[in-house]
Amino acid sequence: MNDYVLKTINLTKQYKQQLALSKVNLSIKKGSIYGFIGQNGAGKSTLIRLVSGLAFPTTGTVELFGKSNDTELIHARKRIGTIIEGPALYPQMTAAENLEVHRLLKGIPGKGCIEKTLTLVGLQDTGKKKAKYFSLGMKQRLGLAIALLGDPEFLILDEPINGLDPMGVVEIRELLKRLNREFGITILISSHILSELHLLATHYGIIHRGELIEQLTAEELNGKCQQFLHIKVDNPNKAATVLETELSTTDFEVMPDGVMKLFAYLDVPGRVSTILTNHGLVIEQFMPMGEDLEGYFMNRIGGINHG
Structure with missing residues (x-):
């Protein structure tokens, strides 16, 4: 039994002198919601087009439902639904x-x-209303309905919530969760709205400049997006000594700008601030914080410089 609906093996796509994808090895497990993350031009749409059969790889292999030769892929693609561009x-x-x-x-x-x-998509009462009069959210749901014709096992959605108002975003999110939960549909979703993906995806792939730089589960992401106490004092070196001696912890980082990230004592922040104050330190900033998916993504591709 194949546990993966999609695998790519060293998938590469080159347009003249431009390398759009470089040896991408991506895998999507059956039953997952895979959040595909990358900046504009990173290669997301190129990979989606290759998987959907709208373009052909320069080198490498696309494997759908365990099938990879040209004839098998034609039949395998009948088992997918897409919204692209x-x-x-x-x-x-x-x-x-x-x-x-x-x-x-x-x-x-x-x-x-x-x-x-x-x-299924909540458009059963639209009657004779023409699509040109639909709201953006209704148009997106109609597009999703088209993708769902034929009962696909795998949905590929390129920016399905782009431009939607907050209510429309929630509606699409809940619909996708329902399709995944009740019908077992595996979903690949590319989106710039990373906060929304964080509420939806079970797995993630991060692509940057044509290279897949990381794949991880939601649990792994949550483990890496640690919560911490953001502390800024007038003397970080002294504060570090106080944390080690008075609170017996080394579970902290001192950033180049002097800000401290304390990953311990999250449940008793008052104890930390009291001890720092009692040792004559002036607290300038003190608040609980945590990295979200957007922050993790930006750090991962080098978009944030702490120096």
Whole structure:
């Protein structure tokens, strides 16, 4: 039994002199929600296009559901649904008419799937309203409905929440969670809204300048995004000595700018501040903090300089 819906082996794509992807080895487990993170031009869309069959690799291999030769990939891609570069909608048509066109294009027998899919994404009551009058959130849900035609096992979504208002973002998030939880659909989602991915993904891949620099689980990320007490005093060296002698801890870092990150005593911050004050230190800043996915990503690609 293959536990992975997608693997890429040394996947490389070059456009003339530009190397868009370089030997990418990515793996997505069945049943996961994989958050794909990278700056514009990092290679996210290129990889998605290669996996979806919209472009072809220069070298390397795409493996879908354990299948990797050209004939097998054609059949394997029938088991995926995609939203790439925005949903392809017919603005003069209703939601049902849009789905009917795509049903015929995909060769899906019977019209029963249309009402079922509209209900699944919450568009069953749109009636004769044309897609051009839909809100952005409704258009995104209609695009998702199109991707869901044919009951795919794997969804590939490129920026599905881009431009949505907060309510629209929540609606799409809850829908994707439901699709994953109730229907077992594996999801690859690329998004610039990292705070939202942090609420959704079970696994992450970070790509930078065409190279996949890290893959990790949500649990591993949470372990790395440690909570800490952010402390700034007038004499960091003395404060470090006080922490070691009075609180018997070395679980802290002194940053180049003198800010201290204390990873212990998070449950009793008052004890820490009292001891520092009693030793004559002037506390300028003292607050609990923690790195989020965006902070971790920026540190990982070198976007933050602590010097």
